[in-house]
Amino acid sequence: MIVVKVGGSAGIDYGAVCADIANLWKSGQKLVLVHGGSGETNRVAEALGHPPKFVTSPSGYTSRFTDRQTLEIFEMVYCGKINKGIVERLQRLGVNAVGLSGLDGRIFEGKHKDSVRSVEGGKVKVLRGDHTGTVEKVNTGLIELLLGAGYLPVLTPPAVSYEGVAINVDGDRAAAALAVALKASTMLLLSNVPGLLRDYPDEASLIRTIAASDVESYLEFAQDRMKKKVLGAAEAVKGGVGRVIFGDARAGEPVSAALAGAGTVVQ
Amino acid sequence: MIVVKVGGSAGIDYGAVCADIANLWKSGQKLVLVHGGSGETNRVAEALGHPPKFVTSPSGYTSRFTDRQTLEIFEMVYCGKINKGIVERLQRLGVNAVGLSGLDGRIFEGKHKDSVRSVEGGKVKVLRGDHTGTVEKVNTGLIELLLGAGYLPVLTPPAVSYEGVAINVDGDRAAAALAVALKASTMLLLSNVPGLLRDYPDEASLIRTIAASDVESYLEFAQDRMKKKVLGAAEAVKGGVGRVIFGDARAGEPVSAALAGAGTVVQ
Numbered sequence: 001m002i003v004v005k006v007g008g009s010a011g012i013d014y015g016a017v018c019a020d021i022a023n024l025w026k027s028g029q030k031l032v033l034v035h036g037g038s039g040e041t042n043r044v045a046e047a048l049g050h051p052p053k054f055v056t057s058p059s060g061y062t063s064r065f066t067d068r069q070t071l072e073i074f075e076m077v078y079c080g081k082i083n084k085g086i087v088e089r090l091q092r093l094g095v096n097a098v099g100l101s102g103l104d105g106r107i108f109e110g111k112h113k114d115s116v117r118s119v120e121g122g123k124v125k126v127l128r129g130d131h132t133g134t135v136e137k138v139n140t141g142l143i144e145l146l147l148g149a150g151y152l153p154v155l156t157p158p159a160v161s162y163e164g165v166a167i168n169v170d171g172d173r174a175a176a177a178l179a180v181a182l183k184a185s186t187m188l189l190l191s192n193v194p195g196l197l198r199d200y201p202d203e204a205s206l207i208r209t210i211a212a213s214d215v216e217s218y219l220e221f222a223q224d225r226m227k228k229k230v231l232g233a234a235e236a237v238k239g240g241v242g243r244v245i246f247g248d249a250r251a252g253e254p255v256s257a258a259l260a261g262a263g264t265v266v267q
Numbered sequence: 268m269i270v271v272k273v274g275g276s277a278g279i280d281y282g283a284v285c286a287d288i289a290n291l292w293k294s295g296q297k298l299v300l301v302h303g304g305s306g307e308t309n310r311v312a313e314a315l316g317h318p319p320k321f322v323t324s325p326s327g328y329t330s331r332f333t334d335r336q337t338l339e340i341f342e343m344v345y346c347g348k349i350n351k352g353i354v355e356r357l358q359r360l361g362v363n364a365v366g367l368s369g370l371d372g373r374i375f376e377g378k379h380k381d382s383v384r385s386v387e388g389g390k391v392k393v394l395r396g397d398h399t400g401t402v403e404k405v406n407t408g409l410i411e412l413l414l415g416a417g418y419l420p421v422l423t424p425p426a427v428s429y430e431g432v433a434i435n436v437d438g439d440r441a442a443a444a445l446a447v448a449l450k451a452s453t454m455l456l457l458s459n460v461p462g463l464l465r466d467y468p469d470e471a472s473l474i475r476t477i478a479a480s481d482v483e484s485y486l487e488f489a490q491d492r493m494k495k496k497v498l499g500a501a502e503a504v505k506g507g508v509g510r511v512i513f514g515d516a517r518a519g520e521p522v523s524a525a526l527a528g529a530g531t532v533v534q
Binding site: 044047048049072075076077078079080081083084085087088091092093094096097098099100101103104105106141142145149151158160163164165166 | 311314315316339342343344345346347348350351352354355358359360361363364365366367368370371372373408409412416418425427430431432433
């Protein structure tokens, strides 16, 4: 079993990712796909007159502040446009995909964090009304049910809180929780860079391998959204996933290439 | 088994519909929910600068002209905002709902109609690039799989063509195809009117009962979107569904009231 997470940033070639996944799936590879949609969510939010707001925590992580209106825009893009776009691509390729969010069947469940600490102008502020959280439980029963019946699950945030509230969760860490719960042998985190770069954005500075025991020490090289990927990788290998690979989803056969070791391999 | 279709027009009380469904579901009633989202799709399409375009066929049916960009907006609203909004409401009420479009697992399948005839200024024009169709096949296997495992399916257009292209289909007629395929005893078509009115919009002119053999002759009383409901009702009863009820989703206990015979009963 492998878990493939594909990001939502500019440059990602969904056509290439889906074609590669279709080939693997038809060859009998069991897999679950998780996707993002951050870039497109920003564009739609701007167009709808509710521009995105990002907060940076005191420990340096950047995340989207998700009020109720942002959550609805987030759902429109992630669960509507992108999820159904991927399902349609896979259906055209003859793969019977089923797209679900973490709300559906409580696939991704966690605590609702209503407030977030944000560093603004050197001061720490507390913002309330946030719809975020972290995945703590995965409904593997529903995923196994679908896989067993021949369907390829295509999963996306948001998750659901224990009280049944939709919460924005990081897709990379959701994929990590999923990979651990499914006892996946491999998790791929595909985005629009070749992997983790020692000297971002110099692609020649690609880090080829990281020892599983040593992942967190590589956080210092991770810029912006890559931080969550490194964190997700650390959580996955700690949870028993054999290897995590940061791969490039911009062209070629992104899934096969990453499986063959292209990118940054955490093992 | 009952199929409940709830529309997407102004005035519909989704809170009341979901609370009522949660009670029925917990009492052991097997059901599948289908929803619309037309009104909200129009608002979002306007806001995104791609206003809706409706065409009227020579036989008098009005439908949305669905180019690729409209299809994506349609998916954002139907599959994103509205579907996940309903799933979230049901999850908060303790119902383990699973929201799916007709693309997912090919639940709703049909022929892709790329061109549509439109009456404009008294002339019939042919418009190409349409993503529409009619549901011809329902994947009851996936629905039964979910129901059997205790999940309440919440379904929405679009459907998928035989070639794997997303197609906009009428929700009322999709619900009818579903009710027939599931051999449902009852189908409810809930909207923002009390039922079929002999003298629209005079609510005192509610038609209480229609003989199953006689449904199509009532098409003359149906205005706009109600036409598709009458057509859906005719298809459902022809296909063996015991009764179809046009009910009011604006307040109270819309599902229980309709099941008790409030509205227009086709039998």
